[in-house]
Amino acid sequence: MHRRRRTALLLSAALTAAAPLLSACGNEAHPGAAAVVGGQRITVAQLENRVDEVRSAQRAAVSDDTQYAQALTQTGGLTRDTLHGMVLDRVLHRAAEDEGVTVSRKEVQALRTDLERQAGGAKALETTWLQQYGVPPQRLDENLRVQVEAQKLAARLGMDTSQPAFWDTLSKASRALDVDVNPRYGDWDARKVSRVDAKTPWVRDVTKPAETPQPA
Template identity: 30%
Template sequence: MSRTSRSVPVDSAHRRRRSAARTRVAAVGLVLVTGFALAGCSDSKAGAAATVGGDRIEISTLNAKVDKLEQAFTRNNLSLAGTSAQLEANQAELVQLISRRVVDEAARRNHVALNATQVLQARRALEARLGSPEALQVRLLQTGVLPGEVDEFVRTEALKREIAKARGIQLDSAEAQAQLNGYLSDVASSMKITVNPRYGAWDSAKLSTTPATYSWLAAGTQPAAPGLVEVPPGAESGT
């Protein structure tokens, strides 16, 4: 009995030491994760995924969009699996957020705007072209546009066409599209856009981001550079 009674404190102390060790390991892991999350924020304040003309796009806003995108992919039996895919989704969603602000600024400078009726008409035209509202949602979802953001996508694409008209650009060829993109690039260059290096670097000439690279990802699995979200083929005549 005496031996047993002496062994109890020893076991308790051992458990406490093991518990303390696990706590230290967990704390170190948290520091490492937090360090990665906040790494490379010199060009943007901590908490900002990007700044556009002084306006912040919060990391929390971007993360919420990607979470909703993953949920929408799951509901539609689409795949958004793996670290590289998640990183690509983050960059692509950020490009959308930035590009919308660029188009809005270009529209303001050219004194063009769209009302709700015009946006609805443009959306109905796209839905008719693709066969149904659901078909449009699925088509755009595959390019990273959430179902709840279809109107915003349609408005942005329609604004591009109105900007082109205001500048005398007829969007009937690849050269004309390049001319419009060149103008939007000039607008973007004047807006002081910076991106948190965690998501790459902003390239005004391409209206996109160059992909971030991560040493802990194997070669060949780095995220690809996100492209512009374009209106479905043939939809330019929708408005």
């Protein structure tokens, strides 16, 4: 598999149209948490800061309001996609630790150099990662570290990151970490190793238009 394609396998889910906004109380067991992974909180503030980083980078990357509005439309589900990525990174790191996999700065830099050469320069790579994966420039090295970690874990397991057995390993780590997502952002499916929309009756979809009474 082409290296660039392979590095994208562990990135956040492709940015899609806006998911419904949810109205719900915070996770009462973990106030202020967007998610809890292995007993460690990802706070709402941390999540919002990550989203703000992407929005700021998107604003700086375009020349007019129309282009920025298009970027917003294309990344309407950014908050949930970002949380998915933050949780998945921790799950991957746990799986890598369990297998004794470590990543050096030299390995991250080597991957970045290779990708910059393919993309046509550092700026082009930053633009690609922002537009396609919602990764702002200041998070690029951090994200590439995840890609290296995924590749090395797959190699340790004797497989490719696209194989179901690789994701089974992540699923095992996900269950061990007992991921708990605030219902405001959905739920976490350990089997799929993915954030999913919550099916909680008491969480109200505030974007759904009110029903109009029908005449008798």
